[in-house]
Amino acid sequence: MSHFPSGFLWGASTSPHQTEGNNVNSDWWAREGLIPGMEPSGDADDSYHRFSEDMRLLAEAGLTSYRFGIEWARIEPRPGHISLAELAHYRRMIETARELGITPVVTLHHFSSPRWFAERGGWTSADAPARFAAFTAAAAPILDDVEWVATINEPNMLAMMITMEAAYAKGQKTEWQSPTVEGDSVNQEGVVALLTPDIRYAVPLVDAHHAARDVLRQRTDAKVGWTVANQAFTAAPGGEARLEVVRHEWEDYYLNATAGDDFVGVQSYSSQEVDADGLVPHPPHPDNTLVGSAYRPDALGMAVRHTWARTGLPILVTENGIATDADERRIEYTREALGHLSAAINDGVDVRGYLHWSLLDNYEWGHWGPTFGLIAVDRRTFKRTPKPSLKWLGRIATENTLDR
Ligand code: BGC
Numbered sequence: 001m002s003h004f005p006s007g008f009l010w011g012a013s014t015s016p017h018q019t020e021g022n023n024v025n026s027d028w029w030a031r032e033g034l035i036p037g038m039e040p041s042g043d044a045d046d047s048y049h050r051f052s053e054d055m056r057l058l059a060e061a062g063l064t065s066y067r068f069g070i071e072w073a074r075i076e077p078r079p080g081h082i083s084l085a086e087l088a089h090y091r092r093m094i095e096t097a098r099e100l101g102i103t104p105v106v107t108l109h110h111f112s113s114p115r116w117f118a119e120r121g122g123w124t125s126a127d128a129p130a131r132f133a134a135f136t137a138a139a140a141p142i143l144d145d146v147e148w149v150a151t152i153n154e155p156n157m158l159a160m161m162i163t164m165e166a167a168y169a170k171g172q173k174t175e176w177q178s179p180t181v182e183g184d185s186v187n188q189e190g191v192v193a194l195l196t197p198d199i200r201y202a203v204p205l206v207d208a209h210h211a212a213r214d215v216l217r218q219r220t221d222a223k224v225g226w227t228v229a230n231q232a233f234t235a236a237p238g239g240e241a242r243l244e245v246v247r248h249e250w251e252d253y254y255l256n257a258t259a260g261d262d263f264v265g266v267q268s269y270s271s272q273e274v275d276a277d278g279l280v281p282h283p284p285h286p287d288n289t290l291v292g293s294a295y296r297p298d299a300l301g302m303a304v305r306h307t308w309a310r311t312g313l314p315i316l317v318t319e320n321g322i323a324t325d326a327d328e329r330r331i332e333y334t335r336e337a338l339g340h341l342s343a344a345i346n347d348g349v350d351v352r353g354y355l356h357w358s359l360l361d362n363y364e365w366g367h368w369g370p371t372f373g374l375i376a377v378d379r380r381t382f383k384r385t386p387k388p389s390l391k392w393l394g395r396i397a398t399e400n401t402l403d404r
Contacts, residue, residue, distance in 0.1 A: 002339065002343075002346075004342065005351075006400070008351075008400060009064055009103055009353025010064050010065060010353065011067060011102070011105070011353065012358060013358055015110035017112040018045075018358075018362040019360055020047050020048035020071065021043035021047070022042075025077040025114055026071070026112040027073075030115050030118070032366070035175075035366075036175055044362065045362055045363075045377045045379075046382045052096050054375075058100075058359055061374075061394030061397075065103040065104075067104075067107065067150075068106065069110040070106060071086075075135065075138065078116060079131075094106070094146060103148070105353075107227070108135070108136060108139065111365070122165075123162055123201060124204070132211065133208065133211035136151070137219070140219035141219075145221065146222050148222065148263070149224050150225055150226055150265050152208065153265075154227060154228065155226060155254050157180070159198060160179050160195065160196075163197055164177070176366050178367055180365050181364070181370065182282060182291060182292035196246075197250065202253055209226050212224075213260075225263040226258065226264070229267045230251055230266055230302075230306065230307060233247055233251075235274055242274050243274045246279065252310060255307060255310040256310070263315065265315075265316050265318030265319075266307050266315050269289075269319075270294050271298070271299040289322050289324060290370040295322070295333065297333045297335075298340050300320050300340050300341050304341060308344075315349065317353065330389045334389065335402070356393060360374075360384070375387060375390055
């Protein structure tokens with residue numbers, strides 16, 4: 001039996017673009033119509049209208065926390081034009097969570113930006129951090145009593161997306177390759193190579209995070225952090241030196257930028273080997289998940305230990321989960337992952353909560369196939385059907401104990 005610390009948050013996560021539907025003023029909506037091979041998000045899960053049902057299912061299962069995002073493209077559809085109605089919408093989400101006894105964890109940016117922001121150069125334009133800080137200031141009044149605010153989701157994956165975007169712009173890539181689905185990229189020499197997030201694109205993200213943090217500190221009581229994708233890197237024989245370089249490029253740079261934050265979000269799905277040449281692609285294997293990653297529930301323990309060693313900050317696991325169409329596999333994966341998490345907590349890692357990715361099956365960045373949800377959603381009727389894993393996780397939450 002593993003007991004979790006008292007007050008531990010148990011919940012699930014989503015993001016606006018992946019669940020709300022009709023995010024028509026966003027760069028992702030524009031992109032979905034342009035790049036061959038991408039499925040569109042369309043109505044998504046219609047959570048924009050059905051968020052209270054989503055939260056009620058979460059609360060009824062016994063979970064106590066919900067991580068969701070506010071969508072910049074809706075709140076500021078034209079530069080400087082702030083929609084008070086959209087702010088009121090997101091305030092209703094926060095209040096609905098409270099009424100249901102749910103602690104909201106609010107993300108300000110989860111991969112999607114306003115279309116106008118992208119057209120002006122996006123994160124590579126000189127005023128991007130100031131633009132993001134201005135949006136944060138506009139949103140601050142609805143966040144003043146929210147305890148946990150994450151500024152930017154997975155800045156390292158966002159930098160990867162900007163890197164990929166540059167490859168599309170130069171015509172080096174034409175077919176859609178989801179940044180969250182493992183795949184090989186063929187470089188100009190015809191060699192299979194896994195892309196690396198270009199650290200030049202990370203600099204404005206760090207500046208934006210710090211600027212938003214300053215705004216939130218002045219105007220709210222929130223604990224402020226950002227959430228970093230952790231790959232649980234390991235060295236193959238001979239890959240030890242390269243491992244350090246890869247870790248820096250993929251995550252340590254972003255973990256170093258948390259100095260002065262109140263917490264750090266850990267997002268973990270799988271583990272990745274590094275040899276002397278860099279990342280080692282996962283060979284096809286029957287155990288691989290629907291996004292092509294290796295089945296590695298132990299990655300979560302590795303991820304929180306590495307993040308703790310690097311930052312010394314309180315940790316919220318803001319995402320952990322598995323793309324599978326076999327729900328018993330999701331339960332098995334999560335049970336094992338929680339065992340590794342509990343062992344890390346017992347060794348002194350300060351973890352404050354666990355939020356599963358995802359509450360709902362949703363739009364996996366260009367694809368509808370990979371399903372991560374504790375709840376299935378019928379995409380025509382929008383009917384929600386909780387899976388056994390929701391009940392299972394709710395029971396762990398209620399007992400605050402993992403019975404192994
Ligand atoms: C992202 C989510 C995504 C999930 C599963 C993370 O990279 O934050 O938006 O759906 O992983 O791939």
